[in-house]
Structure formats: structure tokens, C-alpha cells
Amino acid sequence: MNQExxxxxxxxxxxxxxxxVLKDISFDVKRGEFLGLIGPNGSGKSTLLKIILGLLTPQKGTVKLFGKKVQEFSHWHRVGYVPQRAAMQNFTFPITVSEVVGMSVRKQEKSAVAQALRDVELFDKRNALMHELSGGQQQRVFIARALATKPELLILDEPTAGVDIEAQVNFYDLLKKLNQDLHLTLILVxxxxDVIVNEVTTVVCINRTLICHLPPAKFVREDYLKEVYGKHVKFVVHGH
Structure with missing residues (x-):
């Protein structure tokens, strides 16, 4: 793995x-990493994502994307973002899968739309209406929309909220494939x-401050879980 x-x-x-909300947070995301960002409600995860995306400016400290301070960064096609499902539109009006994916690219770049849909295994649904899809399929469409600009970094904020268990398993299998086959760097909130430990290559825990930044195997220790979620939390590994 390139350590850039x-x-x-x-x-x-x-x-x-x-x-x-956040205090003295420091860590890097290396090229090719699949990083899981975890923490309880109100821990500052979504705020940190907004800072990385340049939507908020920290009172202290700096964020760099591809070596440039985020305030000076202009190559946003290199960064894909998939927001929480709760923040997305309710597609009750007639819009097709291809039209949603095509929102992120110019009209003449139809090949990018087709390739992105192939990458998420939804090319056969390209002419379907969004409201005809399951929640898991809709999430794949939003990933395809982010992939259409051919990003090097993909950021996902609670992407499986409200999606059933089977769709979640398939969804995370897709993310691993994108990480390994397309060499995408991923940040997943x-x-x-269980997902964080079983799927990602690196875990970052925050609860206003940085609790840990380490490989998932080292994260499976109750003292980390207690520090983040409280003393009554237990870790249970489920089959995949």
C-alpha cells in the first residue's frame, strides 16, 4: 500500500x-486505506466530515486533502461523498437511476455514468425509477453518483441507516470490492x-477527542469500547 x-x-x-465539539483531533488517512470512523451520538463524527469536506472551518488546526489545505483545495472531483440516507431526497417523483447518477457529471460523459453503475452492479437497473428500488439499491445508486467523477477518496456518512441486514452485508461487500479493485480510499462513519472490526483496515474512535487510531484487531478490547460507549457495552462478533 502506498503510504502517501x-x-x-x-x-x-x-x-x-x-x-x-472536537478537541485536538489529529490523524492521517493513507492512500488505499479503508478507514472506519466510530463514536457515540454527539461525538463529533459528522462535524469532522464537514470539516474534511470544507463545509466548516475549525477554530484551531488544519486539514489537508492531497497535500493542499482544504480551504485552497479545488479538485473536488477527486473526492466523492455519500451522505446519510435520512438527509437524502424522497424520490416520489419520476427520475431514473441513470439521471440520478448523471447529476454529478456533464451530459457528454454518459460513459462515466454507465461505468459507475457497472462498478456498483446496477447497470441493468439504469432505466428503472428510483422509487422502484429497495433501500440497499438506492444506496448503491448514490455511491455510483459519487463514483461517476472518478474520485480517489470516497466518504460515506452512516450509509446503511434504515437498510435491512442482508442489504447491509451486500453493501459492505461492495465497499470492500471498491477498495480492493478500484483502489479507492474510503472513510466510513x-x-x-461489528462492521468496523470486520470490514475496515483502520479504526478511528472519537468522542470529542481522539480515543484511538489503530488496526481493527487491536480495537477489540473492552477498555476502548468503555471509553467510547460507556461501561455496559460488550462486543459480540456475528457471522458474516
């Missing part, structure tokens, strides 16, 4: 008015500890 850092987060702190 794609994302560099250095001493980042952020507050909403007087409420401190999830509450699912």
Missing part, C-alpha cells in the same frame, strides 16, 4: 458557539462496531 497521506488532520478543534 490523502487526508491530514492536525490538531483540529471546533465549537458550535460555546459548546466544544458507522455506529456498527
Amino acid at each position: 497521506p490523502i487526508v491530514e488532520i492536525s490538531d483540529v478543534s471546533f465549537a458550535y458557539q460555546a459548546e466544544l 458507522s455506529h456498527d462496531i
Whole structure:
């Protein structure tokens, strides 16, 4: 794996008015990593994603994308983003899968749309209406929309919220394939500890501060779980 850092987060702190949300967060995301970002509700995960995407400016510290400070970064086609399903539109109006994926590219780049749909194994659904798809299939469409610009970094915020278990398993299999076959660097925010441990190559735990940044095998220790989620949390490994 190329150890070049794609994302560099250095001493980042952020507050909403007087409420401190993030304090002195520092870690890198290396090229080719599949990084899982985990923490309880209100831990600052979504805020950190917004800072990485340049949507919020930290009061302290810096974020770099591909070696450039995020405020100076202009090559946003290199970064794909899949937001939480809860924040997405309810597709009750007639729009096709191809039309949704094509929102991220110019009209003349139809080949990019077709390839992105092949990458997520939905090319045969290209003319289907969005409301005809299952929740898991809709999430694949949103990933395809992000992939159509041929990004090197893909950021996903709780992508399986509201998706059934079977669709979740298939979804994470797809992410592993994208990471391994397309050499995509992934940042995945999830509450699912099992997924983080079983699927990713690196775990970052935050709860306003950085709790740990380490391989998943080392994360499976109750003291980390207690520090992040409280003393009553137990880790249970489920079959995949």
C-alpha cells in the first residue's frame, strides 16, 4: 500500500458557539486505506466530515486533502461523498437511476455514468425509477453518483441507516470490492462496531477527542469500547 497521506488532520478543534465539539483531533488517512470512523451520538463524527469536506472551518488546526489545505483545495472531483440516507431526497417523483447518477457529471460523459453503475452492479437497473428500488439499491445508486467523477477518496456518512441486514452485508461487500479493485480510499462513519472490526483496515474512535487510531484487531478490547460507549457495552462478533 502506498503510504502517501490523502487526508491530514492536525490538531483540529471546533465549537458550535460555546459548546466544544472536537478537541485536538489529529490523524492521517493513507492512500488505499479503508478507514472506519466510530463514536457515540454527539461525538463529533459528522462535524469532522464537514470539516474534511470544507463545509466548516475549525477554530484551531488544519486539514489537508492531497497535500493542499482544504480551504485552497479545488479538485473536488477527486473526492466523492455519500451522505446519510435520512438527509437524502424522497424520490416520489419520476427520475431514473441513470439521471440520478448523471447529476454529478456533464451530459457528454454518459460513459462515466454507465461505468459507475457497472462498478456498483446496477447497470441493468439504469432505466428503472428510483422509487422502484429497495433501500440497499438506492444506496448503491448514490455511491455510483459519487463514483461517476472518478474520485480517489470516497466518504460515506452512516450509509446503511434504515437498510435491512442482508442489504447491509451486500453493501459492505461492495465497499470492500471498491477498495480492493478500484483502489479507492474510503472513510466510513458507522455506529456498527461489528462492521468496523470486520470490514475496515483502520479504526478511528472519537468522542470529542481522539480515543484511538489503530488496526481493527487491536480495537477489540473492552477498555476502548468503555471509553467510547460507556461501561455496559460488550462486543459480540456475528457471522458474516
